[in-house]
Amino acid sequence: MTWFVLISLLLIGLILVATEILFVPGTTLVGIVGLVFTAGGIYYAFLKFEPGDAWLVVVVTLVLNFSALVYGFKSGVWNKFALKEAITSRSFDDRLAGLEVGMDGKALSDIKPIGKAEFGERIYEVKSDAGLVRAGTKIYIHKLENNKIIIKT
Known part of the structure; x- marks a missing residue:
């Protein structure tokens, strides 16, 4: 035993x-x-x-x-549990293609501080540095950074 x-x-x-x-x-x-x-x-x-x-x-x-x-x-x-590949892709990589600082557009919705705007023929989500922007207001691109479009009136 x-x-x-x-x-x-x-x-x-x-x-x-x-x-x-x-x-x-x-x-x-x-x-x-x-x-x-x-x-x-x-x-x-x-x-x-x-x-x-x-x-x-x-x-x-x-x-x-x-x-x-x-x-x-x-x-x-x-080796069965180790990561062998790195993810190199990013989302929205070409989202800002064709946009430039100073480009004119129009607010499609109230931007408080985030809303929709039209630049050229496309609609984008934008952020306002100046606070509330009413729909229909003429805007321009102030900055393009980190896949964000910062606008001013």
Whole structure:
């Protein structure tokens, strides 16, 4: 019965540590529980066996856990969870194409401080630096920055 309890504790600890390394890296909870089971098994070994046998259990346990760790790193499991590509696209990249500072337009809606305006044949969302601008007012582009059109009257 003593061997069964010892092997069960150490095996459960090893399985949980291996699970942490191979399947759910980064969660740490599974690994910590695995280390607690392993430590409990080692403590149990020192309670029930002679010191020489208990130290042998410690060495075997450390070798097995270290082997699981090394295997986890060498197997490339981390590559499955690593981002390999960077997202380089941006939204509204060509939204301001054809617009220039000083270009005249017309407010289509009340701009308080954000609203709709027409420049040329297209309708844009704009922001007013001057506060409220009534619909139908002649406006011009004051600034183009960070995909925003800042207008003045």
